[in-house]
Amino acid sequence: MxxxxxxxxxxxxxxxxxxxxxxxxxxxxxxxxxxxxxxxxxxxxxxxxxxxxxxxxxxxxxxxxxxxxxxxxxxxxxxxxxxxxxxxxxxxxxxxxxxxxxxxxxxxxxxxxxxxxxxxxxxxxxxxxxxxxxxxxxxxxxxxxxxxxxxxxxxxxxxxxxxxxxxxxxxxxxxxxxxxxxxxxxxxxxxxxxxxxxxxxxxxxxxxxxxxxxxxxxxxxxxxxxxxxxxxxxxxxxxLGDINLLPLSNPTRDGEMLTGQFGGRTLRAPGHEDGHTLAIRPEYMRLGHSAPDSGNAIPATVIDLTYLGADTRIDLTGPDGTAITLTHPTDDLPPGIAPGSDIWASWPEQKGFLL
Amino acid sequence: MLRIRPFLRPMILLAPLLMFLGLAYVLPFAGVVGWSVTLPEPGVQNYSAALSDPLILSVFWRTLRICAIVTVISVTMGYMLALLWVRGSPLVRTLTELCILIPFWISVLTRAFGWLALLSSRGLLNSWLEGLGIIDDPLRLVRNEFGVIVGMAHFMIPFAVFPIASAMRSVDERVLMAARGMGASRTRIFTRVFVPMTATGIMGAALLVFVFAIGFFITPAILGGGRSVMVAELIYLRIFQSPDWGLAAAVSVILMVAISALLALLLKQLSPKDAK
CATH class of the missing domain: 3.40.50.300 (P-loop containing nucleotide triphosphate hydrolases)
Structure with missing residues (x-):
């Protein structure tokens, strides 16, 4: 400049x-x-x-x-x-x-x-x-x-x-x-x-x-x-855009990370504040037919798929009826996803944050 | 049942007005045009007389002069009033609105006599000025062109206000803010931005006042006192006092043509300008 x-x-x-x-x-x-x-x-x-x-x-x-x-x-x-x-x-x-x-x-x-x-x-x-x-x-x-x-x-x-x-x-x-x-x-x-x-x-x-x-x-x-x-x-x-909010119970500090429970799963996110809600942008979440070995993951049911071209928006219902939205590259979608499918939504721990 | 073509349907609503105008206006005017070329004998001698008689020409000339002066005064004062009305504080706006509307409730005749009472040689103004010792002899304020102009301008100012105020209301405040932000002074914003942006209102008001003023009869007849005869009064005199209906009709037609031409100009001025 x-x-x-x-x-x-x-x-x-x-x-x-x-x-x-x-x-x-x-x-x-x-x-x-x-x-x-x-x-x-x-x-x-x-x-x-x-x-x-x-x-x-x-x-x-x-x-x-x-x-x-x-x-x-x-x-x-x-x-x-x-x-x-x-x-x-x-x-x-x-x-x-x-x-x-x-x-x-x-x-x-x-x-x-x-x-x-x-x-x-x-x-x-x-x-x-x-x-x-x-x-x-x-x-x-x-x-x-x-x-x-x-x-x-x-x-x-x-x-x-x-x-x-x-x-x-x-x-x-x-x-x-x-x-x-x-x-x-x-x-x-x-x-x-x-x-x-x-x-x-x-x-x-x-x-x-x-x-x-x-x-x-x-x-x-x-x-x-x-x-x-x-x-x-x-x-x-x-x-600033769509965001998924997951309330954590029993949050405990673990160095730079905060660990808490949501829907029976243990989720982790970087956090130095005393926020208890894990926030994650739709584009950082990925779908899979099984839970990945590392990172955060929650089970969910597909409600609807909306084709947007390069991306597809997927509406899910997570544990406790929490509404979750994610945008997934259309090319990368796991096969056989339709409304009603049971699926895992996962994301890298570093991409989430606490509010 | 009678079937009416769709494009003719608006005519049903217009018909009563058109019929009224036809019977009360177009037909009589056609008669006047007829007189102008048949009385006392067929021919256009009335028109050549009207356009060559020095007395009649002087009346035309005086009419144009008075109307021009009245237009300048009315539009200038109308602009100032409109400025108070549109851009003043809420109290000023209300007061200005009253000042603009009240004259509409008083007839033109009453107002002319009001000015007479105020301005005549033994009227209020002269009595005060003499009482205060400012003047020795009464000022000649009526029964001349000055009185006619005062009375006519007083009548016309409210009419000038409306087109100007409507133009002022459509000025985007942000344009004035933009000029201010560039460092323009209040005077500069007014002369270079505000006045040009309201120019269509000024033109509309000027034409409206001029066209209206050209046919004035009562005000000049009373405040001019026979010494400052305008066209409308001339026509009246030629019909009722020195019966010369043919000449009066010819002058009427000339006046009518002049007003129509100005109205055409007015409509063209007020119609939205098409983008290039």
Missing amino acids: TTNTRAAEIGVSSIGKDFGSFTALDSISLTIGRGEFLTLLGPSGSGKTTFLMLLAGFEIPTRGTMTLDGAPMTDVPAEKRGFGMVFQGYALFPHMTVSQNIAFPLQLQKRSASQIRARVAEIIEMVGLGGHAHKRPNALSGGQQQRVALARALACEPPVMLLDEPFSALDKNLRGQMQDEVRRLHRETGTTFVFVTHDQSEALALSSRVAIFEAGKLQQLAPPREVYERPENRFVAEF
């Missing part, structure tokens, strides 16, 4: 925001690193957009302080922060052409006409809008409007880019394309990106770190792989 000299670091300390008696955001502290791609992920009403609006300066925090490269930022109004922002619904100027939209922030910086022309041409090329410079936004497709919004926000080489659910209006294919595009722009500009989304896979695919919000609180802040594979709590685990 190229390090942009203009990319900034943001410090947030115990920030909170109330709307009347409602606490939208409760004591958030974190540091957004220079050139980082941070995603704010959470369900609607979790406080992630409020947090972005505080970073942008469109909302004033009720408590706490913020710094930009170490200098106080809390009381700096939005128009003085110089951040680039992409809004949900793009928020383009409908009465201006693509190049006028992109030139607008440059004109505000009182750059010369020739500088503006050169920068507009450069950025239009960068986001792949060549040939559309003189069109109005309503003559463009959703994806093209999105590119204009990105170009306009990037035009002034902002130290921080803020993106508020920019792809929520796009269809799935276009979304994928735009995600690649945003990753490329992040790589090429090297600036700090803060990206709000409620889409888990989008967050995991894009970010260097993911901040997960729920009920106005920061639940976990970690790289994508860590929040997915080592979630800190049950909300994070369940929010």
Whole structure:
């Protein structure tokens, strides 16, 4: 990754925001690193957009302080922060052409006409809008409007880019394309990106770190792989995708591992906390006609199979009627599996975790 | 039972209105067009007279001038009112709404006499100003073009507010936020973003006010006091005072054509622009 000299670091300390008696955001502290791609992920009403609006300066925090490269930022109004922002619904100027939209922030910086022309041409090329410079936004497709919004926000080489659910209006294919595009722009500009989304896979695919919000609180802040594979709590685990939860009885510590009983089987998982529920993602479980020699395994009955192409999703009922879901490579399925089959579901001990 | 083709069914709902308009409007207007080319004798001499008589031309010219001034005043003040109505605090919104709606409950005649009472040489305003010693002789505020413009603008402002307010309501708040985030000042956001985004409302309001104003009769008749005659009053005078029905009919047709042309422009302006 190229390090942009203009990319900034943001410090947030115990920030909170109330709307009347409602606490939208409760004591958030974190540091957004220079050139980082941070995603704010959470369900609607979790406080992630409020947090972005505080970073942008469109909302004033009720408590706490913020710094930009170490200098106080809390009381700096939005128009003085110089951040680039992409809004949900793009928020383009409908009465201006693509190049006028992109030139607008440059004109505000009182750059010369020739500088503006050169920068507009450069950025239009960068986001792949060549040939559309003189069109109005309503003559463009959703994806093209999105590119204009990105170009306009990037035009002034902002130290921080803020993106508020920019792809929520796009269809799935276009979304994928735009995600690649945003990753490329992040790589090429090297600036700090803060990206709000409620889409888990989008967050995991894009970010260097993911901040997960729920009920106005920061639940976990970690790289994508860590929040997915080592979630800190049950909300994070369940929010980031399907998960099987197996309550353990008689848990006992065994070095780095925790051992407990479930449905008459002894299961083990790495755990240093006092969680008593073993959690395992569907894709780490495998099926077999007999219990394997090592690792965890539980007996189960097949309820249903759903063919998904490369994978097949299998719904099972485990001991004590526990519902279990797993995704299995279609190629690798043991022969003769049908609804009603008795089967063993197994997984490596290291893939489970405790909540 | 009578079978009606599907495409004709909407006509059943429209028929009463069309019949009413036909009998009360189209038919009489056809009669007026007839008069204009038959009275006192067949020919187009009424039109050539109307378009060459300096008196009639001066009335046309005055009408256009007054309507243009009234349009500028009404749209400007309408824009300010709409701004308060759409973007003010809840209390300001309610008060503005009352100020916009109350005039609709007062007839145009009452309002014209109200202005007369306020502005005439022995009216309230002149009495106060004289009482305070600010002026020695009463100001001439009515029975001239000024009085007509005040009265007409007062009537037209609420009509200007509606198309402008509707354009303002459709402005996406995030577009204004985006401009702010780029460092634009409030003035810059207003002039470069907000006003252009509400331009269709301004155009719609201007055409509406202009078309409405061009046929005004009562307000100019009362507040102009015969000294500031507009087209509608001229037609009235030519019919009732110096019976010259042919000329009056020709002027009516010219007025009608002008208004129709402006209305066509208005409709074209307000129809959604198709994307390129």
